[in-house]
Amino acid sequence: MTAKSAEKTPKTAEKTKKTVEKAKKNAKKAQKTAAAAPAARPKRAKAAPEPKLVRSTPLQLKRLVARACKALSSRKGVDIAILDLTGKSNVCDYVILCTGMNQPHLRALVEEVAAKMRAGKPSLGAYRRCGERGNDWIALDYLEFVVHVFTPAMRAYYDIEGLWKDAPRIPWDDAPAPKPAE
Numbered sequence: 001m002t003a004k005s006a007e008k009t010p011k012t013a014e015k016t017k018k019t020v021e022k023a024k025k026n027a028k029k030a031q032k033t034a035a036a037a038p039a040a041r042p043k044r045a046k047a048a049p050e051p052k053l054v055r056s057t058p059l060q061l062k063r064l065v066a067r068a069c070k071a072l073s074s075r076k077g078v079d080i081a082i083l084d085l086t087g088k089s090n091v092c093d094y095v096i097l098c099t100g101m102n103q104p105h106l107r108a109l110v111e112e113v114a115a116k117m118r119a120g121k122p123s124l125g126a127y128r129r130c131g132e133r134g135n136d137w138i139a140l141d142y143l144e145f146v147v148h149v150f151t152p153a154m155r156a157y158y159d160i161e162g163l164w165k166d167a168p169r170i171p172w173d174d175a176p177a178p179k180p181a182e
Contacts, residue, residue, distance in 0.1 A: 056144055064117070064124065065094050065145050069172045071116035072098045075109045077149070080172040083164050094145035095164065096172075099155050103134065109149045110138045117142065 056064065065082060072080050077098040086093045100106040110129075117124045124142060131138035136151040137158070148160065161169065 060122075061093060061144055064142070065096060067116055067120050068096055068113050068142075068145070068147055071113040072096070072109055072147075072149070073172070074116075075112045076105075077109050079155075081161065082170040082172055083161070083167045084170055085164065085167050088164070088167055092141075092144055092146050095160065095167075096145060096147045097155070097160060098147070098149045099152055100149050102151065103136065106136070106138050106149050106151065107133070110140060110147075113140060113147055113149075 069080055069082065077100060079097075079099045081097045083095040083097070084093070085091075085095060098109060100109050114126060117126070126140040127143050128141040129139070130141075136154040138149045140147040150158070
């Protein structure tokens with residue numbers, strides 16, 4: 001060891017000792033500050049407000065169902081039927097059934113219904129939506145009525161009309177009535 005390196009060692013040790021003492025003092029200050037400060041509460045995310053369920057009058061409900069059926073008809077939905085479940089189900093009052101020819105047609109039908117329901121008065125958005133790309137059955141839940149759009153195979157397989165065979169079926173025919181012969 002050289003004389004110079006021997007001189008540096010005590011100086012370095014002294015600096016290290018001072019640094020350790022400062023760190024201890026800072027740690028004590030931090031503990032005192034933390035003890036004096038109130039405990040920070042973790043922030044909770046605000047819950048989304050529950051949708052308000054406002055029951056429509058029977059006339060309003062029939063108009064909403066008609067609006068959904070017209071939207072399906074405007075996009076060439078096939079075999080549109082309305083099942084009246086009033087008093088038979090506590091889930092909804094009406095079920096609208098429609099057949100689309102393929103998956104792109106199903107998506108077009110559903111998007112048309114959603115757009116028409118949002119655009120009309122009162123504006124109405126679907127509470128839930130089940131089925132998306134690649135599915136042969138898409139359902140829109142508007143709480144008081146549900147719109148089901150199927151491919152022909154899925155409609156025959158699930159046979160919702162047969163499930164609710166005791167419910168009155170209200171046929172939907174958007175074609176104009178023939179004029180009486182003069």
